[in-house]
Amino acid sequence: MGLNPLGMQTLQKATNRETRRINQRLVMGTIYDEGPISRAHVARVTGLTRTTVSDVVDGLLTDGLAEEIGFGQSTGGKAPILLRVPDDARQLIGIEVGDVHLSGAIVNLRGEIRHAVELPLDARDGERALSQLDLLVDRLMAGPHRPLLGIGLGTPGLIDTSTGTVQWAVNFDWRDLPLGQHIAERWKLRTYVVNDSQAAALAEHTFGGHARRPNMVVVKVGRGIGAGFVLDGRLYQGDGFGAGEIGHTAVADGNRPCHCGSFGCLETIASTRAVVEHARELAPRFAGSGEIDLDTLVEAFQSGDALANEVVVDAAEHLGRAIGALIGVLNVEHIVLVGEMTRFGEPWLSAVRREARRSALALLADRAQIEIGRLSPNLVVLGSAALLMTRELGLTFSR
Ligand SMILES: [Zn+2]
DSSP states (O other): OOOOHHHHHHHHHHHHHHHHHHHHHHHHHHHHHHOSEEHHHHHHHHOOOHHHHHHHHHHHHHHTSOEEEEEOOOSSSSOOEEEEOOTTSSEEEEEEEOSSEEEEEEEETTSOEEEEEEEEOOTTOHHHHHHHHHHHHHHHHHSOOOOEEEEEEEESSEEETTTTEEEEETTTTEEEEOHHHHHHHHHTSOEEEEEHHHHHHHHHHHHSSOTTOSOEEEEEESSSEEEEEEETTEEEOOTTSOTTOOTTSBOOSSOOBOTTSOBSBTHHHHSHHHHHHHHHHTGGGSTTOOSOOHHHHHHHHHTTOHHHHHHHHHHHHHHHHHHHHHHHHHOOOEEEEESGGGGGHHHHHHHHHHHHHHHSOHHHHHHOEEEEOSSTTSHHHHHHHHHHHHHHHOOOOOO
């Protein structure tokens, strides 16, 4: 069955449009990465003709997505005009739905935070969390900002990034919540919703000074535990967007109930919530303890308290085993730990490393570097914004 002439024309138009879109991404990405750069140089890097590059650049100049910033060195003839992407040509809203806070920021195309807002959050009230979220975006929109590209939001849970639907977020009891659609319709902006650990991985990969590493695992260890994978330079989300949901893998021998309804999950032993609970159970034996929370536990651990040590090292070893499994599955050599558990510092990290090495194939484990990330606390905010930029403009932050 063939297409009639009219159908062919429509198809041809669609193909032309798609070609233009691909060329625009290629040219803008090159100017963003390599700028200041001349049109001729862009043509060499992209393999496009000079005419095509000039056409695309005209469009970018009109849209304010590129600017001319003077002349480069002449190579004999006329000195070439240099182009670059202005850092604030577009701005983005990045949002993190955290454990106890809702954080949002206006971010520019280089990941610089221009304006930030934070609101308290009650992790058990999903309805209230939603209204706080509306308030947060209202406040960000009311502040000074340039033309906005859209909104990126990182939240714990199983998120369908293609539709912006929260399939399940245990903490807020959100199920099949069309969060992205709600935000996009309310503010008429492109919106992306992504799992918080996946956002953290994108942010570390993009802004964490690990430039040009194709593969990277970021494990976020706070009240919840999740991993994010950047593989071959791209965020890997799996078949159902749940790649990295390691927090609810049963690892512990005991039968500790988990808030997900299962037992013995990694989160019941290696999360901040778990170590605080374990320390409280041991509290009768806890030297001179008042109320135990994360702060007092970190303090006790750092001052060498034996029971704090027992609880935290046990948590670290279970995490290390899970990371050892990831090393075996993915053969990723760069693993970054982020989140509140990293407050336990070097001794905790050493226990994680030791156990990861012990539980993975020695040759693979020896090559793996496990370290604490340097970017926090805005990791999820930046990562959500990075996803939006990548998807909307094709900017991948390769440097
Ligand atoms: Zn669980």
